[in-house]
Structures are given as structure tokens and as C-alpha cells.
Ligand SMILES: Nc1nc2c(ncn2[C@@H]2O[C@H](COP(=O)(O)OP(=O)(O)OP(=O)(O)O)[C@@H](O)[C@H]2O)c(=O)[nH]1
């Protein structure tokens with residue numbers, strides 16, 4: 206199934222961004238650290254007006270650490286761009302952002318001369334979460350599905366910085382369907398615009414190729430299923446996605462697998478690497494990092510991971 210998703214509010218948000226960029230000092234683009242190319246807004250380069258541009262690689266807690274380091278080096282080689290990997294939920298990490306913005310616009314952030322920044326990015330990438338962490342309270346609505354924010358909102362951090370939280374935007378046509386499937390895998394595309402079995406199959410194929418050890422560790426396989434559909438079936442069995450008669454419900458299995466992948470249950474995963482892939486980008490091949498949850502929660506139990 207071809208993925209296209211451009212609800213009406215996104216077109217309006219693009220227009221507002223073009224207008225807003227005139228009045229701000231710094232652009233803060235939130236990328237998904239797991240897919241910094243597919244999550245980048247290619248229209249932003251045209252809108253930019255030479256404003257300083259920070260690329261935040263968010264959800265770094267879910268991305269392959271070696272790959273993120275390589276992305277930071279790649280971005281920092283581009284003129285006028287600064288790259289900052291972080292997790293929007295981590296206050297200590299997020300605090301680096303206002304400091305960096307003030308360095309990029311040194312005449313701002315003073316009484317009567319606030320620094321204004323526009324926070325932009327694809328849906329569900331963590332824009333509102335980041336703003337809330339910076340504000341120290343829930344100023345913007347947050348949710349675990351795309352298109353939570355549909356109107357631009359200004360938030361005064363009361364430290365000389367005013368941020369604009371903008372709706373997540375994609376683009377009118379998804380000409381690169383591989384990128385669209387990566388976006389769907391990580392949760393940036395509305396559920397009504399995708400087929401879970403298709404996206405789950407895409408993600409299963411990727412994991413088999415790129416992070417087989419992490420699959421083995423999570424689902425306690427003794428040997429890897431051969432191909433994405435057998436893999437989804439095995440995962441469906443382990444997660445209890447069974448229809449009456451005993452067969453696997455592939456749709457529910459794919460949905461449950463994607464939920465686990467998005468939530469980091471399969472360890473830290475990056476879907477895109479800078480080109481050309483250098484030896485230092487090779488995956489560590491390590492099993493998933495221990496999560497901050499109990500052993501019981503980690504074990505694959507249909508009751509605890511409802512399908
Ligand atoms: N693991 C992890 N989850 C995050 C991080 N940042 C945000 N999230 C989660 O991602 C989901 C989306 O967060 P939002 O802040 O609503 O994303 P948004 O970019 O504002 O989304 P829209 O308003 O829909 O465009 C929420 O479930 C957040 O808890 C992060 O750094 N790490």
C-alpha cells in the first residue's frame with residue numbers, strides 16, 4: 206500500500222511557518238535520531254532566511270548510539286547548522302538547547318529582547334515534550350500518536366526565550382516510499398493512512414537484516430525465522446495474537462511488534478546511517494540494553510504485552 210498522509214492542518218502549518226520564520230531568531234528542527242534524513246523537513250531549507258538552525262536529534266535514547274554520533278559529525282560539517290542529540294524527556298540533556306540558542310543569537314535573551322525560536326518537525330517526534338521539559342511543566346499537549354498539536358502555540362519560558370510549538374508536518378507527496386515506511390515504522394504517520402501488516406513486514410525485514418541479535422534476545426528465539434512473515438507469525442505466537450482456531454492474527458501481530466519496536470523493547474535501533482557507511486558505524490551487535498523495568502516486564506508474556 207502506498208503511504209500518503211497530508212491532513213489539512215499541515216498545509217496551513219507550512220504557511221504559518223513561512224510567516225513565522227521572519228520573526229524568529231533561531232530555527233529548532235526536531236529530527237528523529239533513528240531516521241534523521243526521512244524525518245527532516247526538506248521545505249525548511251527554502252523557508253530558512255539564513256536563520257541559525259539547530260538540528261535536535263531527539264529520541265536518542267531509542268537510537269543506536271554509534272550511528273547517532275556519526276550523524277552529529279555529518280551535520281556539524283554543514284555550514285550554519287548545529288546538531289544536538291538528546292532525549293526530550295531528560296531535563297539535564299534538554300538544558301543544553303537554550304544555551305546553544307543563546308550562543309547562536311548573542312544579542313537576544315536579554316530584558317526586552319527575548320530570543321524567539323520556532324520548534325518544527327514531523328508529527329510525533331517530540332516537539333511538545335521538549336517544550337514541556339524546558340518549561341518545567343505541561344504547557345503543550347503531548348500524546349503517543351501523530352498530529353496531537355494542530356495549531357501553533359507560543360510558550361514563554363520566562364528565561365528570556367519564547368518558543369513556538371508548531372504542528373508536526375509532512376509533505377504533500379511521499380515520493381520516497383522507503384522513507385514513508387520508515388516514518389510509519391517509528392509512528393509519524395496516522396494509523397488511518399497505513400496498513401499495519403505492510404509496515405510490520407517492512408520493519409521485520411529491516412530488523413532481520415540489521416539487528417538480528419536484538420530480535421533473538423527479545424523474543425528468545427533459538428534460531429531466526431526465515432523472512433519477515435514467518436518472523437511476524439512467531440512474534441504473534443509469543444505475544445498471544447491468536448485468532449479462534451489457533452492461527453496467528455498477522456494484523457495484530459504487526460501492530461504489537463511495531464509497538465514494541467517504537468517503545469525500545471528491541472533495544473536501540475537506527476533506521477538510517479550517513480553515507481557512505483564507514484566501519485565505525487557498524488552496529489555493536491549487542492543485545493538490547495537493560496531497560497528500566499523489572500525482569501517480569503521484560504519477559505514476553507501475552508498478558509503483559511497485550512496484542
Ligand atoms: N523514548 C522517547 N519518547 C519520547 C521522546 N520525546 C517524546 N517522546 C514521546 O513521543 C510521543 C510524541 O511526543 P509529542 O511531544 O506529543 O510529539 P510532537 O512532535 O509534539 O507531536 P505532534 O504534536 O503530533 O506533531 C509521546 O509519547 C512522547 O512521550 C524521547 O526523547 N524519547
Ligand SMILES: [Mg+2]
Pocket residue numbers: 332333334345346347353354371372373
Ligand atoms: Mg505537539
